[in-house]
Amino acid sequence: xxxxxxxPNMELYxxxxxxxxxxxADRLAERGWLVGGGQDTYGWxxxxxxxxxxxxxxxxxxxxxxxxxxxxxxxxGALTTLTEVANNSVIQDKFSLLSQAAGVVASPQIRxxxxxxxxxxxxxxxxxxxxGLSCYRAGGNLCYADTPQGMNREHSLFETSRCVAAxxxxxxxxxxxxxxxxxxRSVDGERTLAAEDYFxxxxxxxxxxxxxxxxxxxxxxxxxxTWANATFYFEKVADRNVWxxxxxxxxxxxxxxGGNVEDSRIVCGAVQCTPRRVxxxxxxxxxxxxxxxTAESVAAMATDGARALAHNGFKIxxxxxxxxxxxxx
Amino acid sequence: xxxxxxxxxxxxxxIFSGAAAxxxxxxxxxxxxxxxxxxxxxxxxxxxxxxxxxxxxxxxETLAYTLRYKLDMTGTKIGCNRGECGACTxxxxxxxNYSCSVLTHNVKGKAVISIEGVKAADGTLHAVxxxxxxxxSPQCGFCTPGQVMxxxxxxxxxxxxxxxxxxxxxxxxxxxxxxxxxxxxGVMRASGQLA
Numbered sequence: 001x002x003x004x005x006x007x008p009n010m011e012l013y014x015x016x017x018x019x020x021x022x023x024x025a026d027r028l029a030e031r032g033w034l035v036g037g038g039q040d041t042y043g044w045x046x047x048x049x050x051x052x053x054x055x056x057x058x059x060x061x062x063x064x065x066x067x068x069x070x071x072x073x074x075x076x077g078a079l080t081t082l083t084e085v086a087n088n089s090v091i092q093d094k095f096s097l098l099s100q101a102a103g104v105v106a107s108p109q110i111r112x113x114x115x116x117x118x119x120x121x122x123x124x125x126x127x128x129x130x131x132g133l134s135c136y137r138a139g140g141n142l143c144y145a146d147t148p149q150g151m152n153r154e155h156s157l158f159e160t161s162r163c164v165a166a167x168x169x170x171x172x173x174x175x176x177x178x179x180x181x182x183x184x185r186s187v188d189g190e191r192t193l194a195a196e197d198y199f200x201x202x203x204x205x206x207x208x209x210x211x212x213x214x215x216x217x218x219x220x221x222x223x224x225x226t227w228a229n230a231t232f233y234f235e236k237v238a239d240r241n242v243w244x245x246x247x248x249x250x251x252x253x254x255x256x257x258g259g260n261v262e263d264s265r266i267v268c269g270a271v272q273c274t275p276r277r278v279x280x281x282x283x284x285x286x287x288x289x290x291x292x293x294t295a296e297s298v299a300a301m302a303t304d305g306a307r308a309l310a311h312n313g314f315k316i317x318x319x320x321x322x323x324x325x326x327x328x329x
Numbered sequence: 330x331x332x333x334x335x336x337x338x339x340x341x342x343x344i345f346s347g348a349a350a351x352x353x354x355x356x357x358x359x360x361x362x363x364x365x366x367x368x369x370x371x372x373x374x375x376x377x378x379x380x381x382x383x384x385x386x387x388x389x390e391t392l393a394y395t396l397r398y399k400l401d402m403t404g405t406k407i408g409c410n411r412g413e414c415g416a417c418t419x420x421x422x423x424x425x426n427y428s429c430s431v432l433t434h435n436v437k438g439k440a441v442i443s444i445e446g447v448k449a450a451d452g453t454l455h456a457v458x459x460x461x462x463x464x465x466s467p468q469c470g471f472c473t474p475g476q477v478m479x480x481x482x483x484x485x486x487x488x489x490x491x492x493x494x495x496x497x498x499x500x501x502x503x504x505x506x507x508x509x510x511x512x513x514x515g516v517m518r519a520s521g522q523l524a
Contacts, residue, residue: 005394005410012369012388012434020365027366042430043411045389054368055389059435083424107501108479109427110412242500243413 007045011054018061018185018219025056026187026215032056034217036079036118039110044123049132059115064219067091073224078117078217082171083108085116095223097232097251101174104236107243117218120172120182120198121210124165124273125245127151136162137206148310154247157306157315158272161203164309166270168245170236172199173269176277177251178227183220184212192222199274209273227253227265231290233326237318246270248318252326254290261285261294266326268302268319278302281323295327369434376439377402378446384433392428392436393417396443404444404474408503415502418475419443425482425501444474447481457481460519461512468506475502480516489520 013032015021025032033052035041036059044050058064064079067088074090085091086103105111105119123129124137126145134140145152146164156166172195180195198211198218212218231254238244252266264285268276281298288294302323303316368388375382377400384399393410396402396419405428408416412430419428420442428443447455454462457480467473476499483490483498490498495516504512517523 005407006391007389009387010389012432013366014369014434015365017365024366038432038435039412039430042391046410055432057432057435107415108498109415109418109425109501110430112424113426113431 004046004048007042008048008051010045010052012057013054014057014060016060016062018063018217021056021058021061021217022185022187022215025217028054028056029214034058036115036121037081037110037113038118039106039114040118040122043130047130047132049130058217059113064117070222073222073226073228076116076221076223078219078221079115082106082111082114082116082119085171086111094225094228095178095232097177097230097234097253098171098174098223100232100234101170101236101249101251105170110243116171116221119169120175120195120221121212121218122167122169124163124167124209125154126163126165129163129165137165137202139207146309150310152309153311153314154245154270155309155312156272157303157308157312157319158276159201159203159274160272160307161201161206163202163206163273165202165273167199167209167273167275168249168270169275170246170249170269173249173251173267173275174234175221175223176275177253177265177267178223179265181222181224182218183222184216185219186213186216190219195221196275196277201273227255230254231256233329235322235325237322248315248322250319250322250326251275252323254327256290259289259291261288261290261327266302266323268322271306271315271319278323280304281327285327290327292324292328295324298327299324373434373437375433375436375441377441378443379440386433388432388434390433392419392431392433392441394429395433396428402443402445406471406474408471408475413503414472415475415479416472418478418502420478420482423482423485425479427501442478442481444477447477455481457484457515457519460523461515464511464515464518464523466508466511466515468504468508468511472502472504472506476504476512480512480519483516484520489522490516492517 013024031053035055035057064077068075082102082105086099092099128144129137155164175195182193182198233252236246236249249269254264255262264282266278280301284298299320302320393407396405406416408414410429412427417429418425422439479502
């Protein structure tokens with residue numbers, strides 16, 4: 001694959017009002033590419049693995065930045081940088097699960113420009129797909145990763161459908177665990193989706209990782225107070241401490257009363273194309289003591305239905321152990 | 330054949346018509362700027378190291394490219410060009426960023442400090458640069474401009490960091506020589522915590 005220093009020439013739009021951005025996104029439709037911090041975008045374009053006629057740079061839209069407290073929770077603008085999410089005092093105070101997740105994404109410089117909206121909307125990590133090969137996700141008719149010789153150590157255990165790539169976002173599992181709502185706007189108005197429904201696997205749409213349709217922009221993430229100040233656990237396992245995508249991560253929220261789990265939401269990332277809630281574990285520990293014995297008894301359930309590829313079998317015990325740690329911590 | 334139409338004259342002609350087309354586009358875009366829905370204007374003024382620099386910037390041009398190839402400020406190094414190494418780190422409004430992964434059009438109206446702007450006006454090296462020399466921090470030196478920028482940003486916001494804070498702040502800069510400990514010693518020396 002030729003390596004290029006520069007992106008091909010294209011149009012650039014830099015709206016400062018969200019209404020203008022929506023109008024441009026609607027007008028350009030398939031010809032436009034939404035850019036938040038651009039940290040996923042620029043690689044695709046430099047590598048010529050994907051192309052676009054125009055970039056719609058959303059980073060100058062001030063109304064889409066920042067954290068606001070509302071009557072029943074908080075609202076985070078989708079263009080808020082990961083550094084801002086990690087350091088915001090309200091998020092640290094009430095939803096430290098998300099601060100922790102945002103604080104371990106990539107490297108400091110990337111967190112300084114990368115946005116929450118971009119982190120949850122990033123494309124999957126797959127060597128072959130990102131190489132520009134004509135795989136299923138790229139509109140072709142084969143998968144290079146799910147083969148005996150394929151390099152699939154980072155790929156999915158669950159919910160594969162032709163494509164076996166995983167999405168390694170660190171903030172996505174945290175938002176699902178916190179029962180966040182995604183606010184999506186287009187020129188036709190606004191719709192909201194539960195975070196769980198924002199993420200889309202290859203069985204439903206093999207060319208997109210999110211429910212965003214052409215012309216739509218993720219504008220806001222709302223986190224309800226339902227899980228504010230719950231007992232949180234976040235852990236990311238990657239080959240390197242910095243700059244690396246999760247091999248598996250876990251984001252969990254527990255409501256604990258008298259040492260027993262009243263309710264919980266436990267979500268693992270990088271094990272499939274979308275964040276994976278382990279509902280069977282959540283149900284099994286309801287009413288049980290939040291301790292190592294409970295964790296041990298349910299850990300194996302976390303990977304029910306997992307199908308390992310040739311080289312990612314290690315993710316099964318890794319995921320079980322992370323769920324175990326979340327419950328016993 | 331017209332002997333006066335030399336190759337040089339022909340090329341001049343092409344460049345001229347290209348320039349005319351650019352000007353025309355610029356006027357068109359400026360006229361539509363009110364709507365907020367037009368494409369970015371190519372001729373921009375950047376604030377680099379405290380100086381205003383007018384420059385013609387392509388829509389998809391990165392800041393590292395503009396600095397090195399349009400403004401001849403080659404102190405900023407392009408290593409991976411993918412936001413994976415940190416050699417191109419510059420400060421945008423005091424915040425370290427990978428200039429290879431920032432569009433130049435994104436820094437309009439923002440104060441950019443590159444490695445050329447770190448030393449004092451009289452040429453005195455910044456405390457970080459002096460400390461890196463004292464600690465023999467650079468080995469091959471390619472990553473050094475980026476390391477300096479990250480260290481300067483850290484000390485601006487946290488003048489006396491702990492070593493672990495320094496490790497975290499410098500973690501977005503790779504050094505393939507593996508001189509990390511020397512750079513960390515340099516950061517600690519620059520903060521006055523290493524005699």
